[in-house]
Amino acid sequence: MGRLFWKFFFFIAIAQITATFGVGVLFWIENLERNSHSSEIDLSPPASFMIRSAAATLQFGGAEALRSLINEGREHRLKLYAVDENMKDLMGREVSPKLVEEARAVLKTEKGRRVVELVKAANGHSYLLFIPAPPEEFVGPGGPGPGGREPRRMRDRGPQPLFFPSMPIVVAMVASMVFALLLAWYFSYPIRHLKNAFAQAASGNLDLELEPVMSSRSDELADLGRDFDAMTAKLRTLMESQRRLLHDVSHELRSPIARLQVAIGLARVQDKDKLEITLERIERESVRMDKLVGELLTLSRLEANVPGSMEENIAIQPMLADMINDASFEASANGKHIEGQIDCPVEVKGNPELLYRAIENVLRNAIKHTALDTTVQIHTQVDEVNKLLHLSILDRGPGVPEDELNSIFELFFRSSRTKSNSSGHGLGLSIARRIVEAHNGFIRAANRKDGGLRVDITLPFMADEPAKGQTLDA
Template sequence: MGRLYWKFFIFFFLAQLTSVIGVGIAVSIVHEREELQREHEVQMQSQNKAMAPPVLYKPFKPKHKRWFPLMPILVGALASFIFAAILAWYFSKPIKQLRQAFASAANGNLDVRIGESMGKRRDELIDLGNAFDVMAVRLGALLQSQTRLLHQVSHELRSPLARLQIAVGLARQQPDKLESSLMRIERESVRMDDLVGELLALSRLESGVIRLEKERVNLNELLITVLEDACFEGEARKITIDYVPQVETPDNSLSLLGQQDLLHRAIDNVVRNALKYSASQSHVSIKTSVDNAFIKIEVNDQGAGVAEDELDIIFQAFFRGSNTHQTDGHGVGLAIAKQIVEAHGGTIAASNITTGGLSVAIKLPVS
């Protein structure tokens, strides 16, 4: 039973108790008046008997009056009315505020807040008001995110669509360059397909549709798989990649609870981001260590790094650093990695390396 129940209980109990006390007092007063009147009549009868001549004497017989309990009913009704009015006001005011807030939210006004306006109550109604405020903040953030995402998607799709139109036009005007135009069309269609796939994955992660199916994951094997793919991708630009485990176990193995395919995607996105912004003939390193109850995965590159004021926002969708515009990309990979890591109860952060390059550190709980 919650606090609201006990408030109702106490109010009704006080109302009934006050009514009983009022009725009792009224009955007591009326009874006392009748007793006094009866004693007075007996005394008067005795005096008349002593003074009168000896005649036939009729003993006093009290007259039974019909007494309607108007006073107790009025007292009880008044007490019940007062407490009922207080109770109705106490609970109808916040309920009215909640109704108005929900109506405003339904009309699209998500800036309304009612937690503070409900005072210092300590019951389920104030909890409901605070929950409404949290809901309004969350919905507002989601709507802003969707609006921003729509604008950014429109911007990202505009360029490949324009190049597709140009390629189609060239294919019609210059049939001898049909093969190169078809190759351009293929590249742009693949780029758009990749973008749509990343957006769908990001949307599912942000909306919470994906439910984690945790299992024991061998992180060492997972990182080796990521490393093999990264080495193949970096070979064309002569970028070397190595994995340096820093754990005190016989086989340098690490394990944690998580969904393996999602963890693979998160780490792969971070490593591919390091490859993308690294110079040719440079080096990328992957290091692991144990920090209390967390496993730390650190990916270091030798690229241009990121401006200090952009380190906290590079994990936002479609954000691209001021010094990365010459590199092809959509700015979604790190945002997906952040969502996956946080879904596993971990953290991800970036920092610049003093000798040059960017370091991205992922911390995941062991269990």
């Protein structure tokens, strides 16, 4: 039981107890009000009918006719009083002054005008007509009387003993405590699991899952548990990727460092004629390491989402034309060719340096793997409807196994078909993918039916386009 449990329990219990006590006080006040306003005068509809009949009898038949009516009412257990201004009953009965005062008070009310009447008779006296509230009567198998079992009418004959509803309040308080206990446990139970899961994650254990514990729930706490599982899964993937990256980087750096150490050792014992060859090897390995470190720094910037300014307008067609011209020298030196068919007078918003590097990485990768005396082709297509630029780079290399097509854009990946003769680090296509995605585009690869690899880059372009471009063959 943690602090949150007791906070839930305390506040819920206080709310329930306050509500219960308030309802109990309201009932008690209502009972007090009802007792303070209880009447000793019969206010029922039969009493109203009897009073009107008596008033008509007294007014039109006189006092003797009313006496006869009262005598007849005795047989039906009706006790009607006719009291004059001298507090004397027409039948000579004793009347409580308090009862007469209450009858006069009732007469002044709207309801009392129907159950109490003040009639002036022919003999000059004014009679107050009313019927006292009858005592409790019961009707049972033996007729009216104490022996009956079934209640017929209950009337207050005066102030009743007041009571505070302590027993209902006690029962309601106990029920509130139990309800507060269950509700507090219902909320705090999954939160305790969440607390434990976060503590485990903080200590490095990301294998704990909350889905089995909260699978029976369908509330926001269950959603929080599923979000926690998704978060830990993502963290596991990132940490595994980080470990793999460190392993791959150390592996890639170990080879050139080892060759540098060997070259340095040879330089110390070699004569001056062979020293130049050794120094060239040292220079080559240092350039290789510098290139690797540069690619890793670029990749780190992209992974951290800090690629620099992404608000420049990039004219794609001039960029591709310069890129093709530069790459043609490298391709022709190796007995390969480049053919560019570009007609894309559009502009892309982003970082020109990064985007140039991404496309160049794909292009140089195609030049490196295409066969001798073959041509690397570059095609563009503009989708005016969806405002998308499609750029395709095709080579005549060995291609990639189908099960590796989705992996060639991963860090340090090298295809099984090109691993033996590859001099790269497996970072070029990874960097290209991240740069393209930073420009809200996507990149994919597919094998060509007649041999070679096709890499497609799709980028969104700006709505306002420059003038019509040109087709360039290089």
